[in-house]
Amino acid sequence: MRRQSRTDDFREFAAGRAGHLYRSACLLTSGDTHLAEDLVQETLGRMYALWGRIARIDNPAGYAQTVLVRTFLAHQRRRSATERPVGQVPEGAAAGDDPALRVALLDALARLAPKDRAVVVLRYWEDRSIEETADALHVSSAAVRTRAVRALAKLREQLGGSLSEFAAL
Amino acid sequence: MPFEDELGESLRRTGESFRPDDSPHLVEAGLRRGRRTVRRRRTAAVTGSVVALALVGFGGAYAGGLLDSGGAGGTKGVSVAGPSKPTPLAVTGDQMVSTLKSLLPGGELTQTEGRGTESELPPVAYGVFDDGKGKGAISLGVDRIDPASVAAFKEESACQSATQDTRDSCTAETLPDGSWLKIYKGYEYPDHRAETKDWTATLVTPKGYHVDVSEWNSAAEKGAPITRPEPPLSSARLKALVTAKEWKPILAALKLSGKPADGGTPGKVEGEPGAVSVERALIKSLPLNLKVAGKGGQDGYAFVVVDDGKGASFVQINVQRNMSDVTPRGDVTTLPDATVLGLSKQAGEKGGAGVVQWTADAVGPDGFRVVISAFNSNNQASAATRAEPALTLAALKKIAIDPMWRKLK
Numbered sequence: 001m002r003r004q005s006r007t008d009d010f011r012e013f014a015a016g017r018a019g020h021l022y023r024s025a026c027l028l029t030s031g032d033t034h035l036a037e038d039l040v041q042e043t044l045g046r047m048y049a050l051w052g053r054i055a056r057i058d059n060p061a062g063y064a065q066t067v068l069v070r071t072f073l074a075h076q077r078r079r080s081a082t083e084r085p086v087g088q089v090p091e092g093a094a095a096g097d098d099p100a101l102r103v104a105l106l107d108a109l110a111r112l113a114p115k116d117r118a119v120v121v122l123r124y125w126e127d128r129s130i131e132e133t134a135d136a137l138h139v140s141s142a143a144v145r146t147r148a149v150r151a152l153a154k155l156r157e158q159l160g161g162s163l164s165e166f167a168a169l
Numbered sequence: 170m171p172f173e174d175e176l177g178e179s180l181r182r183t184g185e186s187f188r189p190d191d192s193p194h195l196v197e198a199g200l201r202r203g204r205r206t207v208r209r210r211r212t213a214a215v216t217g218s219v220v221a222l223a224l225v226g227f228g229g230a231y232a233g234g235l236l237d238s239g240g241a242g243g244t245k246g247v248s249v250a251g252p253s254k255p256t257p258l259a260v261t262g263d264q265m266v267s268t269l270k271s272l273l274p275g276g277e278l279t280q281t282e283g284r285g286t287e288s289e290l291p292p293v294a295y296g297v298f299d300d301g302k303g304k305g306a307i308s309l310g311v312d313r314i315d316p317a318s319v320a321a322f323k324e325e326s327a328c329q330s331a332t333q334d335t336r337d338s339c340t341a342e343t344l345p346d347g348s349w350l351k352i353y354k355g356y357e358y359p360d361h362r363a364e365t366k367d368w369t370a371t372l373v374t375p376k377g378y379h380v381d382v383s384e385w386n387s388a389a390e391k392g393a394p395i396t397r398p399e400p401p402l403s404s405a406r407l408k409a410l411v412t413a414k415e416w417k418p419i420l421a422a423l424k425l426s427g428k429p430a431d432g433g434t435p436g437k438v439e440g441e442p443g444a445v446s447v448e449r450a451l452i453k454s455l456p457l458n459l460k461v462a463g464k465g466g467q468d469g470y471a472f473v474v475v476d477d478g479k480g481a482s483f484v485q486i487n488v489q490r491n492m493s494d495v496t497p498r499g500d501v502t503t504l505p506d507a508t509v510l511g512l513s514k515q516a517g518e519k520g521g522a523g524v525v526q527w528t529a530d531a532v533g534p535d536g537f538r539v540v541i542s543a544f545n546s547n548n549q550a551s552a553a554t555r556a557e558p559a560l561t562l563a564a565l566k567k568i569a570i571d572p573m574w575r576k577l578k
Contacts, residue, residue, distance in 0.1 A: 010203075014200070015193070018196055019192060022195065023184040034392055036187075037189070038358075041198040041202055044198075044199020045205070046203065048200055049203045101183060102182075102186055105179050124177045124180050152173065155176060163175035
């Protein structure tokens with residue numbers, strides 16, 4: 001009985017978060033939708049096991065995003081190879097989006113180091129502060145600033161003025 | 170519009186364009202992984218095992234691990250030389266690829282990519298190998314593990330018959346020179362959505378030299394058609410490859426950085442004390458009139474069941490870092506050293522009839538947190554066995570603010 005309610009409770013949470021986690025994972029993996037699915041499953045698995053431990057989490061949705069990013073980085077370290085080949089057209093495009101922007105941005109993201117990409121996703125997709133990003137990645141705020149500056153410079157170099165064109169659409 | 174804003178907008182548009190094919194599947198698959206982790210944890214608690222959490226190795230599911238630790242097991246990674254210094258590379262990507270090539274049996278290695286010490290990530294060689302019977306992707310990485318962590322690495326990477334997919338196979342052996350070798354034959358997708366096989370061999374020497382190879386029966390790890398019934402290298406070939414003496418000079422050229430990469434080790438939160446030390450420290454800090462009837466834990470967490478003669482009382486503690494975003498509940502005070510302490514008496518959260526939970530939660534200004542709870546039951550989920558927990562709030566507070574926790578390893 002009790003087990004069931006924990007599970008139901010968790011299912012409700014997971015169903016509500018899976019879509020957003022998946023979208024974040026797709027950005028982190030620069031469009032590798034298979035890896036993104038794996039990462040989301042792993043993240044949800046960890047959240048389930050955490051469900052009901054004493055250290056109750058005030059914001060499980062936000063914490064799940066943090067777990068996702070950490071899982072991604074751990075995966076990168078462990079697997080250590082096989083980034084998606086740069087320039088490959090990402091799969092699974094939904095109708096009605098902007099394919100040119102999508103391809104250009106994912107390609108630019110793919111050229112960043114995984115941790116720099118994590119910083120970009122947390123800062124500019126999740127809208128986390130420098131400090132929150134630093135906490136999520138277990139690094140100092142200074143390290144986040146350095147990475148953010150470096151990543152933005154690289155993205156600007158690659159995307160140049162194209163983003164403003166897209167943004168103006 | 171500033172570039173940052175344009176970037177934010179572009180990320181939003183691009184991110185929103187992704188939709189999971191099957192969202193309920195993601196939820197159910199996540200739930201399954203979570204249950205496996207919980208089962209493992211429960212087994213560990215029941216047997217009082219030192220092995221707090223078992224982790225599945227490279228074979229497919231990088232399943233489970235300490236949830237709030239931020240990473241599943243695997244490499245107790247110590248990254249090699251940082252990226253910033255323009256010193257000559259200790260190891261180049263080409264060197265990695267040519268070494269791999271020289272060690273493969275007859276056939277062709279194409280689409281090669283290599284990474285040397287220019288990256289924060291460990292060196293790796295990648296390619297697609299064809300022995301004439303079909304292409305198979307292969308990826309080999311090397312890194313150095315702190316020799317002090319080798320035992321923990323082996324423990325975490327050990328074969329796990331209980332959690333392993335029944336279609337996978339895993340063998341581990343200690344070689345005559347003391348090295349540990351694991352061969353895992355599994356599948357790329359634990360849910361078998363595609364039948365791509367992923368075979369891996371993991372070698373770690375007593376010095377912490379770590380060589381890891383994966384191969385697939387497909388020209389790419391994911392998303393490519395199966396090209397042959399099995400990956401190209403047999404177990405014996407995999408073993409010969411990872412134990413080849415040619416990796417030694419490369420490994421010797423790698424540096425162990427003084428501390429873990431700034432992301433910490435994946436299997437464990439940096440600075441989060443191990444299960445056994447938390448358990449021991451918890452038992453030591455208990456009032457003397459309490460008898461310990463049961464105990465267990467995992468990294469950063471321990472529990473005991475104590476009895477003062479009036480019935481069993483469950484006590485659990487978490488020792489965590491980077492928790493400055495947590496605000497303790499209940500009666501909150503700030504101590505002279507800026508630690509925020511919350512003392513609370515609440516109804517139990519897991520539904521045991523009449524269960525109460527008394528908690529002391531101390532969060533230091535640096536985010537170091539000790540939170541300890543005592544229950545009036547031997548287990549949070551079963552009915553109360555006594556009127557009050559065996560520890561008073563004052564006793565819990567004393568334990569929570571003990572500076573000893575910061576010194577635990």
